[in-house]
Amino acid sequence: MSIQSVKKYVSVLFLFAIAVATSAQVKWNQTFQNYIDQYKDLAIEQMLKHRIPASITLAQGLLESGAGRSELARKGNNHFGIKCHDWKGRTTYHDDDLNQECFRAYDNVYESYEDHSKFLCTKPRYSSLFKLKITDYKGWAHGLKAAGYATNPVYAKKLIEIIEVYRLHDYDYATTYDKFVMTHNAKDHPAETGGTLHTINICNRNYFLKARRGDTFKSIAKEVGISARKLARYNERHHKEPLAEGDVIFLKKKRTKADKAFKNRPHRVAAGESMYSIAQKYGIQLKSLYKKNRLAPATYVIRQGDLLRVY
Structure with a gap:
């Protein structure tokens, strides 16, 4: 068997493994969850800037990159399988529909997410998607397939399965008023720089972080741009009350009932x-x-x- 044939065989096995991992039978997968935890802030930021549902961006990133483990993602930071077309930046070559096709390559994952958004925003065939509600992830999934983003006949179905299994649609409710989301940009983003910002999570359509040793309401307030008194009030505590490592701190007023x-x-x-x-x-x-x-x-x-x- 030639080296080229071996590469194709390995590629087919990898894609098969990803297809299995994204089936509705799979309730939860640690590798996929790790990817979501690492890049959800980037997806939310792109949604606020370009009006592409964060759930769609994350699901596409997961599916196209094999949760960041594909050769294209590892060697070229390309998480969305975007080919060269009129691209003038760095390139990498990868076997896809044809042997050694040209794909875009990026210096970091943030550039890949940004270029994915601009790709959808500037291509006329995707223009109808931006007339959909930002929370209509099913419409977006089917629209992407209809517009020819992927040749896989079950592409839309796979995106929807990923979104629903991992509840990615919760991220589509972020708004421009969430200052703490806006602070996680290319310069500050912990996934890119190894910085010390807290990881922001979502629960019941609200955002929260977990306190670290030595945190106070005052120190967290400085990071997220919300006053210490408001943070304490949102969490039904006093702003001078000491925090313990692992304490859940919500960044908006909590709801009256669970999800x-x-x-x-x-x-x-x-x-x-x-x-x-x-x-x-x-x-x-x-x-x-x-x-x-x-x-x-x-x-x-x-x-x-x-x-x-x-x-």
Whole structure:
């Protein structure tokens, strides 16, 4: 078997593995989750700048790059499989539909995400997608396939499966008023620079970070651009109260009920949990948790095994 044939064989096996990983049968995959944790801020930033759903960007990045592990991603930082076309930058060559096709290459992953957005924004065949709601990830997925972004006949289906398995559509609700998202740009982004910014996560359509040793509401406030008093109020605490490592700190006012996925799924109290820690776990207000369960804060004593409604 020639070297060229071996390369093609390995490539086919890799694509098969990715297809299996993205099927609806797969509930969760650590490699995919690691990719999402690393690049979700980039996807949100691109959405705010270019109006492309963050869920679509992440799902495409995952699928096209094999969660960042494809040869094209590793050697050329190309996470979206964009070929050269009229490209005047660096290039790399890779077997695709034909042998050794020309693909765009970038100095870092941020450039790949930015170029992906500009590619969609400037190509007339994708213009109809920008008439869709930014939360219409299914419309975007089918629109990309119809416009010829990929030749795979189940491309749209795979994007939708990834988005729904990993709940990427939650990221599509970020707004321009979320100052902490805007601070994660090319200059400051921890995934690119190894900086010390906190990782921003999403829960119940809200953003949160986890406190590190030595953090205070004041220090976190300086980083995210929200006052210490507001942060404390959002988390139902006093702004001078000390923080423990691992404390969940929400960056917007918490909701009165958990995500709809927990409508018929009460929480079973585990050892060491408190009403407050449970409220933080689901991103809901403490007073709402008591109210939903018709409990009085002054008299209720939480016990391991208790069932609590959170929706």
